[in-house]
Amino acid sequence: MPANSQPSPALWTKDFTLATIANFFVSFVFYLLIPTMALYAVNAFGASDTAAGLASSSFVIGAVVGRIFTGKYLDFVGRRRLVIISLGIYVALGLAYVLADGLPLFVALRTVHGFGFGTSATVIAASVMSMIPPARRAEGTGYFGISGTIATAIGPLLALTIADRFSYDALFITASVVALLALLVALTITFPEREVSQAERESKWSLSLGTLVDAHTVPVASIMLLAGFAYSGVLSFLANYAQQADLVSSASLFFLVYAIAVFISRLFIGRIQDRRGDNIVIYPIFASFVAGFVMLGVSSQAWHILLAAVLMGFGFGALMPALQSVITAKSPLPRVGLATATFFLMLDIGTGIGPIVLGLAIPHLGYQGMYFLLAGIIVVASALYAAVHGRFARTA
Template sequence: MPQQGKSTRDDAGDGRLWSKPFSLAIAVNFFISLVFYLLMTSMALYAVDRFGASDTAAGLTAGSFVLGALTARVFAGKFLDFVGRRRMLLAGLLFYTVAALFYTPAGSLEILIAIRVIHGAAFGLASTALSASVMALIPAGRRGEGTGYFSISNTLATAVGPFLAVLLVDRTSYGVLYMVTAACAAASLLVALALRLPERTLSPAEVAAKWRMRPADVLEPRAAAIASVMLVAGVAYSGVLTFLNSYAQEQDMVAAASGFFLIYAGVVFVSRFVVGRLQDTRGDNAVVYPILASFAVGLGLLAWAPNSTVLAIAGAFVGMGFGALMPTAQAIAVTVAPDHRIGIATSTFFLMLDAGIGLGPFLLGLLIPLTGFTGMYAVLAVVVGAAMILYHFVHGRSARRPSRP
């Protein structure tokens, strides 16, 4: 009888972290993430410039990509091992590339939103397959460290994407931006063709329950606890990702906005070499509480930001906050789940993160006319402060310190 959760390959079985599949997965994740950030940081302004969209509609246009990803993840986690991890990854990346070609021809706001949803669904399939598979390539005792290294690719995309998007739109046109976006999506597919992922052998019980869609079949309760913190954090970060450029234009600090993301990425890059190891040796609480506090401070500085220097400092705090929180929380989510439910745990984690980032722009678009950008960031700082309390109750009070020195 096949063993539940058994992989056809065990690249992490010898305790070695760096391998060819792990390195290729990092490259694929970079291109996937680069497409996301190229579009997310420019889409709201594009909707306003081309279609005269309101703040609420512009936020919906940006966030609809993530709502498409959220919908796809509901099914991706459940059917990942039935379809096959590599097969789902390649299929998702194929649609990811094709959908990227349709932004320029979109002739109305409604069509643009529909393309965003489809593109996001492809992103959800590909990123779920990749993220779940990478966890099998990382030794269990080095999961915090390994997840941090894997997330470096996302960090680099965070720096390059927004900076490149602003540069291309300012120096060329949105059409060129979308050509670059399609090329990056195609690059992710080409690299993925050389990537071999560990596949799981399904148990008879899993096969028998293939078409069952109970809540437990698409959500992992143990992962949902920490993912609830990411839901709140995702809403807060969506305010940075979607509206920082608009805020900077209003405050005449556009150059500083580009610098914000570069500083953000630099701080996150450095943190990847420290936070993961600290989490593995000192425990989850030793890193999560300071990370959330840093995120709240960064949002507070954005709300104040009287000049470009303060805006840059805010980028450092947000980088040490949300940027370091993602791999830290993901490591918790897959560690608390059984091995045979890592795919569903990964899907659960990103479902709730996507819900926050996807719904955030729409909700904040309703808030901005009432509070302005500064008021919005002040509200988000308080919300992230409250997330520290949420973390305490869903995980912090029961988190155990690792026995490994």
């Protein structure tokens, strides 16, 4: 080793590894339930399409509320204490679904369950940002995100299998068992607690927008709002599009191929970003994202869908950790928790409103037209990135 070189700071510490495992279990519960709850609401309560959509999206509403308040009160409550409380809610609410005897109660339970998800996920993500050495921030963020990617790949498949072969009650019990695993792992993590300043204590009960959302993070986080909005067109309508185009078999493989592409991308993109700067990876990520939507728009064969999955994996799947690394690097330590909450809040908002807006647009545009429109939205997102960060970003 040359005399002036230094070994890379350790990344895979005990706490980073355990937090990554806990994040997998937290994400796994989300992906177990989100693909099936609209259908469950129809089957169990005779819900209309609109009410079924509410039964599904109410979880996201709860998650948004959880993220908003977690960003502000994370260090007042204490990270360890808050993650234990929120994961306790996460465990209990999965079981409570079994007792729901009407749609209003079910929607209420979904909302509280989402609150537990949003709170616990934000605490874990914010804490991990403090565990990663600054010199390996993008790399570590990418590795941490792989845990959610694996959940994306296997959660929906397992959910549909359990609901079909067993029952929805079995699915709810499975979700609570997985949430319990997240809680047990979290109990073994040493969370990086931070002492709040006197100024923070004085504004503890101030609930102005500036204390709930990190204004400095909003410009970059707005990119994730657009990206989440666009990707919701895949999450919510790919199955419908594939059925219409007689490509159902390939669509069923989409998320598996997508997850593999994301996994591969996170093995090297973070390292390049740490060493060469943000722009060298983020602009190609946007290009891949746009190409994925264009490929969906022209799909007429199975391989088109699968190529789109690869492009999306190197697009949306790689964009999240890349931009999260950007906002963490731009945030002073006392604001990292609020910045992380703001980042995911914007993502949740985009993902939540996307299906509603796009559902209104599809009758006029068709599925192919919608995907071309979403490609244009990602072009706008890339221009926004250039304006708010790209032109200021460091280069190697």
